[in-house]
Amino acid sequence: MSSRSSTLPLSLVSDQHRNEVRGWQLFRRHRLALASGLLLLMFIGIAVFADQVTPYDPNATNTDYARGKPQAPSFEYALGTDNYGRDYLSRTISGVRVSLFVGISAVIFQLLIGVTIGALAGYFGGWLDNLLMRITDIFLAIPAFMLLLILAGILGGTLLALIFAIGALNWMTVARLVRGQFLSLREREFVMAGQCIGASHWRLIAVYILPNTISSIIVAATLSIPGAILTESALSFLGLGVPPPNASLGNMLGGAQQWIRTAWWMWIVPGATISLIVLAFNFVGDGLRDALDPQLR
Amino acid sequence: MRKLSLILILFVILSVSAVSAQESSTLIVQSNGDPQTLSGLYANDGNSLSVVTFLVEPLVLGGENWGDSIEPALAESWTVSDDGLEYTFNLRQGVKWHDGVEFTAADVLFTYQVVLLEENAIDWRSNLLQNGEPFGFEVVDDYTFKVILTQPDATVLTALSIPIVPAHAFESTNVVDAPFNTNPIGTGPYRFVEWNTGENIVLEANADYWRGAPKIGRLVVSFIEGVENSANALLAGELDFARIDGADLTPFQDNPDFTIVEAPRDLMRYVGFNVQSELYSDPAVRQALAVGLDRNAVIDAVAGGYGILPDSVFNRSVFVYEEGRNAQYAFDPEAAKQQLADLGWTDSDGNGFLDKDGQELTLNLAYLGTWSLMQNISPIVYDNWRALGVNVTLVPLDDAAANTEIYDNQNVEKSYDAFLGGWGLFGPEPDHYRNYLASETGFFAYNNADVIALFDEGRSTSDADARYGIYEQADALLWQDLPLIPIFQPIGVYVFRSDLNLEEAEINGTFLTGLKFPGNAYFVES
Numbered sequence: 001m002s003s004r005s006s007t008l009p010l011s012l013v014s015d016q017h018r019n020e021v022r023g024w025q026l027f028r029r030h031r032l033a034l035a036s037g038l039l040l041l042m043f044i045g046i047a048v049f050a051d052q053v054t055p056y057d058p059n060a061t062n063t064d065y066a067r068g069k070p071q072a073p074s075f076e077y078a079l080g081t082d083n084y085g086r087d088y089l090s091r092t093i094s095g096v097r098v099s100l101f102v103g104i105s106a107v108i109f110q111l112l113i114g115v116t117i118g119a120l121a122g123y124f125g126g127w128l129d130n131l132l133m134r135i136t137d138i139f140l141a142i143p144a145f146m147l148l149l150i151l152a153g154i155l156g157g158t159l160l161a162l163i164f165a166i167g168a169l170n171w172m173t174v175a176r177l178v179r180g181q182f183l184s185l186r187e188r189e190f191v192m193a194g195q196c197i198g199a200s201h202w203r204l205i206a207v208y209i210l211p212n213t214i215s216s217i218i219v220a221a222t223l224s225i226p227g228a229i230l231t232e233s234a235l236s237f238l239g240l241g242v243p244p245p246n247a248s249l250g251n252m253l254g255g256a257q258q259w260i261r262t263a264w265w266m267w268i269v270p271g272a273t274i275s276l277i278v279l280a281f282n283f284v285g286d287g288l289r290d291a292l293d294p295q296l297r
Numbered sequence: 298m299r300k301l302s303l304i305l306i307l308f309v310i311l312s313v314s315a316v317s318a319q320e321s322s323t324l325i326v327q328s329n330g331d332p333q334t335l336s337g338l339y340a341n342d343g344n345s346l347s348v349v350t351f352l353v354e355p356l357v358l359g360g361e362n363w364g365d366s367i368e369p370a371l372a373e374s375w376t377v378s379d380d381g382l383e384y385t386f387n388l389r390q391g392v393k394w395h396d397g398v399e400f401t402a403a404d405v406l407f408t409y410q411v412v413l414l415e416e417n418a419i420d421w422r423s424n425l426l427q428n429g430e431p432f433g434f435e436v437v438d439d440y441t442f443k444v445i446l447t448q449p450d451a452t453v454l455t456a457l458s459i460p461i462v463p464a465h466a467f468e469s470t471n472v473v474d475a476p477f478n479t480n481p482i483g484t485g486p487y488r489f490v491e492w493n494t495g496e497n498i499v500l501e502a503n504a505d506y507w508r509g510a511p512k513i514g515r516l517v518v519s520f521i522e523g524v525e526n527s528a529n530a531l532l533a534g535e536l537d538f539a540r541i542d543g544a545d546l547t548p549f550q551d552n553p554d555f556t557i558v559e560a561p562r563d564l565m566r567y568v569g570f571n572v573q574s575e576l577y578s579d580p581a582v583r584q585a586l587a588v589g590l591d592r593n594a595v596i597d598a599v600a601g602g603y604g605i606l607p608d609s610v611f612n613r614s615v616f617v618y619e620e621g622r623n624a625q626y627a628f629d630p631e632a633a634k635q636q637l638a639d640l641g642w643t644d645s646d647g648n649g650f651l652d653k654d655g656q657e658l659t660l661n662l663a664y665l666g667t668w669s670l671m672q673n674i675s676p677i678v679y680d681n682w683r684a685l686g687v688n689v690t691l692v693p694l695d696d697a698a699a700n701t702e703i704y705d706n707q708n709v710e711k712s713y714d715a716f717l718g719g720w721g722l723f724g725p726e727p728d729h730y731r732n733y734l735a736s737e738t739g740f741f742a743y744n745n746a747d748v749i750a751l752f753d754e755g756r757s758t759s760d761a762d763a764r765y766g767i768y769e770q771a772d773a774l775l776w777q778d779l780p781l782i783p784i785f786q787p788i789g790v791y792v793f794r795s796d797l798n799l800e801e802a803e804i805n806g807t808f809l810t811g812l813k814f815p816g817n818a819y820f821v822e823s
Contacts, residue, residue, distance in 0.1 A: 059680055059683075084598050239667070245680070
């Protein structure tokens with residue numbers, strides 16, 4: 001930390017580069033995070049190529065085969081079928097795609113809001129800071145899930161609506177984090193130097209300060225993806241998520257409710273998949289924090 | 298001293314067991330949630346009817362919500378004048394309201410007058426109109442009541458089958474927001490005790506009930522949403538009697554603690570078309586879609602096999618229904634594709650969907666998204682029709698949107714091409730389908746002059762054989778024209794504790810509660 005106090009913008013870049021290399025080494029030492037990262041890459045690969053890897057159309061029913069009851073895993077259907085005879089593996093894969101897409105997009109959306117508000121509040125301070133932070137407090141005080149239920153109900157069950165709703169109600173932590181970083185960074189010498197050579201506010205925010213907050217933003221983002229995924233699942237479970245008949249891990253769990261006693265794959269498969277994705281993101285987030293966050297190093 | 302305490306202890310044990318014996322004389326039944334009203338005049342939704350049916354009675358059974366045959370209830374008997382214009386009802390004597398006041402013809406007159414007042418907005422109002430004019434009513438004496446018509450009407454008995462309310466309960470209040478609506482008084486086997494919002498409604502036996510005092514002292518209508526939850530509640534002993542078709546029945550089969558009884562319900566699940574829509578105004582397209590819909594698969598998937606494949610747009614309880622009279626639209630996707638191709642619908646641009654003259658065969662299928670049954674039916678309709686090449690889009694609506702967009706019988710313009718719906722409890726009278734099948738503003742915007750003429754004729758014909766012939770024609774015509782594809786008529790699977798005897802209570806699927814004479818239920822001493 002102390003070595004940085006005299007750094008000027010030019011040398012900052014190489015300093016950052018050193019940090020990145022060292023960060024990667026640290027991340028690699030975090031075995032669990034590394035394994036989780038690989039698992040996530042696999043899930044992301046599956047999600048991206050979902051149309052190519054699903055053995056069946058996830059919405060195609062095979063009612064003669066199912067005869068109204070979920071059918072256990074077999075050679076034909078690796079993870080069994082639901083009570084409509086829809087291939088559970090295909091539905092899980094398309095559910096993973098939905099979950100990841102919603103989770104990641106919602107977090108990107110909440111970063112856009114959170115970083116903007118945090119940066120403006122932290123950089124300008126004064127009444128603007130006060131105003132933006134009070135707005136943040138108001139949002140934090142609202143029980144988000146209740147509001148989400150209402151929002152999802154009003155906006156209807158489309159993916160974009162879900163992303164919007166989840167993003168719009170979860171940006172507060174990021175905003176506070178970024179504001180805190182900006183508050184301390186704006187007093188630093190390299191920022192003053194920038195001010196002296198006449199850099200505009202916009203340039204100071206975007207070029208001088210923001211890059212220094214990136215690592216904490218990445219950590220925060222990684223750690224909030226699981227929350228977004230779980231929220232999506234919860235909404236889908238309640239029937240407010242992705243529109244039917246499309247699968248999402250949440251509405252698969254919802255559909256499994258009445259088969260809990262008799263068909264284990266109906267709830268274990270989507271449940272375990274959600275847990276795996278969420279855990280993996282959490283471990284990767286932990287690993288990234290250990291590796292990147294200067295405060296904890 | 299020791300002996301005395303032992304005796305005391307014994308005494309305590311005995312008295313405790315006596316108390317528990319009394320408590321076991323409570324029957325807990327299920328309903329989905331808080332009723333909208335407890336007034337028999339307004340109750341026309343499942344949650345309200347689940348309670349109100351225990352509390353009140355009509356003059357005659359057999360109307361909407363009141364079973365599958367015309368039978369005397371509060372009216373002991375009736376006579377019809379030779380010209381068919383005067384119905385004289387002999388009311389049952391000595392019947393007491395739950396508050397002890399005696400039931401008389403004045404209550405009957407009051408009920409029908411209240412229903413007729415337009416400002417009260419009671420659904421049954423149209424029952425009591427003839428060409429827009431109300432029936433004439435006359436109180437002859439305390440136990441004789443006369444209904445006078447301007448022209449013969451064969452549907453009078455079922456039209457009059459409306460729960461009777463006590464005139465004295467409304468002396469100082471209007472009907473719309475009377476205290477009665479949450480604290481009702483009836484003549485039924487059970488009387489209202491308390492309503493624990495969100496939890497249950499407690500009723501107790503009406504000792505003066507004219508069919509005989511109910512043998513079970515207390516009846517609790519417990520609010521449990523969904524058949525799976527009801528099944529779990531049955532297993533946990535939190536319910537004594539519930540209808541759980543669609544749930545996993547495995548835990549109840551071969552289980553000596555539970556008895557399972559099946560009875561067809563007077564309900565229909567269907568796909569209704571917007572007959573005025575551009576693409577689906579042709580009956581041939583609708584027929585092709587019927588052939589392309591695997592309705593048995595729906596029965597298997599959403600009702601666990603507990604459903605009857607219909608061959609009429611009428612439910613089985615309608616007196617004119619006869620199995621096998623209409624040719625079945627048997628599932629045959631290849632034939633359906635061929636029928637559509639014959640009508641000019643082919644996939645000329647190779648995108649997987651049928652088109653004709655540059656127009657794609659799209660279908661917006663609306664349904665009430667919060668109704669899990671409709672949610673469960675939708676994937677099969679979607680997949681079956683997509684396989685034919687119809688570009689189906691599912692449109693789940695929330696309650697408010699469904700009320701304005703689907704369950705609206707005021708407008709001819711409909712926003713959907715088709716919708717998933719359910720109806721029923723119409724009883725034996727086919728005329729009760731009039732608002733849907735013979736009305737331009739009904740759910741299907743179906744305006745077939747022939748059908749309307751048949752319904753009008755059927756109403757004014759009093760000869761039973763002639764009526765049968767008229768409705769037989771209407772049935773054939775409607776099955777041919779297919780403004781709706783009836784998917785299945787559910788079979789109720791009623792599960793209850795084995796020590797509960799319901800033989801005399803008559804499990805009957807045409808009553809929403811599943812019990813025709815709930816007062817006759819009793820627990821077998823074990």
